[in-house]
Amino acid sequence: MPREFVRAAPSAAVTSRRFHRVEIQGVPILLARLADGEAIAFGAVCPHRGLPLDDGVLWNDQIDCPHHHYTYDARSGANIYPANVFPRERAAAVRGIPVYAVREENGWVWIAPPGDGTP
Amino acid sequence: MGRVAQEMVDKAGLDRKVLLDKLIAAAGAEFTTFYYYTLLRVNAIGMEGEGLKEIIEDARIEDRNHFEALVPRIYELGGELPRDIRSFADMAGCPDAYLPDSVYRGKGRVSELPGVKQGALHKEMGDYPLGEGKAAEAGAKQVLGQASPQTHDLLRVLVEAERCAIRTYTDICDYTFGKDHRTYALSLAILHEEIEHEAWFSEFLGEGPSGHFRRSAPGDSPFVRNFMSADVGK
Numbered sequence: 001m002p003r004e005f006v007r008a009a010p011s012a013a014v015t016s017r018r019f020h021r022v023e024i025q026g027v028p029i030l031l032a033r034l035a036d037g038e039a040i041a042f043g044a045v046c047p048h049r050g051l052p053l054d055d056g057v058l059w060n061d062q063i064d065c066p067h068h069h070y071t072y073d074a075r076s077g078a079n080i081y082p083a084n085v086f087p088r089e090r091a092a093a094v095r096g097i098p099v100y101a102v103r104e105e106n107g108w109v110w111i112a113p114p115g116d117g118t119p
Numbered sequence: 120m121g122r123v124a125q126e127m128v129d130k131a132g133l134d135r136k137v138l139l140d141k142l143i144a145a146a147g148a149e150f151t152t153f154y155y156y157t158l159l160r161v162n163a164i165g166m167e168g169e170g171l172k173e174i175i176e177d178a179r180i181e182d183r184n185h186f187e188a189l190v191p192r193i194y195e196l197g198g199e200l201p202r203d204i205r206s207f208a209d210m211a212g213c214p215d216a217y218l219p220d221s222v223y224r225g226k227g228r229v230s231e232l233p234g235v236k237q238g239a240l241h242k243e244m245g246d247y248p249l250g251e252g253k254a255a256e257a258g259a260k261q262v263l264g265q266a267s268p269q270t271h272d273l274l275r276v277l278v279e280a281e282r283c284a285i286r287t288y289t290d291i292c293d294y295t296f297g298k299d300h301r302t303y304a305l306s307l308a309i310l311h312e313e314i315e316h317e318a319w320f321s322e323f324l325g326e327g328p329s330g331h332f333r334r335s336a337p338g339d340s341p342f343v344r345n346f347m348s349a350d351v352g353k
Contacts (some may be wrong), residue, residue, distance in 0.1 A: 057285070066290065067144075069213055069283040081283070082214035085276045090217065 005103055007109035014039050014109050019054055027114045029100060031056065032074070033062050039102045041111045047095040063097070070095050079095050121195050123300075128196065131298035138294065138302065139198035142189055144212030145287050145309075150188035151208050152280055153179060155216035159273055163220050167270040171323065173333070175277065178316045179302070182284075185309045188346040192305055213283035219272035227334020274324050281317035288313060308342040 009021045009031055019030040021044060028044035030053060046053050046065040055066040062070040062080055071081040079098040083091040101112035129133055156179035163171045169326065201207045288310035295303040318329035340347070 018144070064286060069286050081279055085217070085219070085272075085279045086214070087217050087220050089225070 002031075004112055005101075006110045006113050007108050008041070009119065010107050011104055011107050011109055016058060019056060021054055022111075024111055025113050026080070029111065029114075031102075031109055032058055032075060033064075037102050039109050041100040041102050041109075042072075042074070043078055043098040045097075047097060048071060053097075070094075073100065085088075123127040124195055125197055128299045128302075133295065133298050135196055136197040136288065136298065138291075138299065139193060139196055141212070141287075141291050141294065141304070142193050142196070142254045143198060143207075145291065145306075146186050146189040146193065147207050147209075147211035148213040148287065149182045151243060152213070152216055152284075153183040153186065155218070155266045156282075157181060158218050158279075159216065159277065163273060163341070165267075166240075167182065167267055168273075171273065172321045173337075174316075174323075176337045177334050177339070178277070178319070181312050181316070181340050184340045184343050185312070186307070187348075188343050189304060191348065192302055196302075200326065205232060212287050213280060214351070218274050219269070219276055221272045259328060271324075274320055278317060278320040278324060281313055281320060284313040284319060285310065305346050307344075308346060312340060335352055 006024055008024060008029070009020055010102045012032045013020050014033050015034065015112075016033040019032050022029050022031060029041050030044045031039060031041050033039050034056075042063065044053055045051070046056075046067065048065065048068055048070050051065070051067045053063065053065055057064050057066070058074060059071070061074045065071070065076050070079060071080070073080055073096075078098040079094045079096050083094040086094065098114070100114065125135065128138070133317075156175060160172060160179055161176040165174055180346070190200065201210065288306045291306040292303060292310060295306065297303075315331050318331055321327070322329040334341070
């Protein structure tokens, strides 16, 4: 495993049903699994109001914030809703969430730490 | 406020504060959506807009009904609505359903935005998901090919707002199932209507038949009316 990846959680702990919280270098990160089984890692806070995403769910590989139902592309972190229907100026102000590169090996999920991963 | 009614919810193991936050957020979303749907309905004009007006009106009045049905339950559980309507709007559990740029006729209308031609499809906001499979895509394109960009944009706002509402009430149903029977029954009734609203707008977008028929009167609320103390559908 390349040095830049950090061991984050056992593979068995990462499911599609609930988000699994870890902390890497002081940054809270959530782990989950897409419909095809791919593990993903993303920031634990919704940028809309700064509220935790822990109790959110995955819908069609979109991360659904439990507080106001902003949805984010699970692979890119880009906001999908409401940016797809907001007036242009407001849509431009809707921020995405950070996503981190993930590898799975030897029964563990490894994450490229914040700063080394995808912004 | 009902003391025993609250005790039953507490004894069932529910966190009443969490539940009230969910219900107040849902009520806020219904109230703000009623306002925004008023704007959308007013601006559903012309040959295409006239066809949309009836279902927007049904959804608009039924969302108001949802607000009115939620309020008594909030107070029964010991909660209250915020004193300031601005706070209430900020607590809404779904994003605002703004009038789209292509329809807005006031200051900042689409023709005044740099680089945007009036009537242009707003592809920079992302294409609308057309469903899966070639048949669905072809059907959607056929319908969208006939619809103006303004109608298309209106429908996108409407259908996404209903999808947010479905997520909201599914969450409340999941939270209260088997524990708070009254809130569960109310949330399930609202969920039924939100699912129908999504199906109506989805049908207009060419995603397939909704299988639903018209209401007997605007805002009939066939599922929620039993929970309302105010007049409904008369």
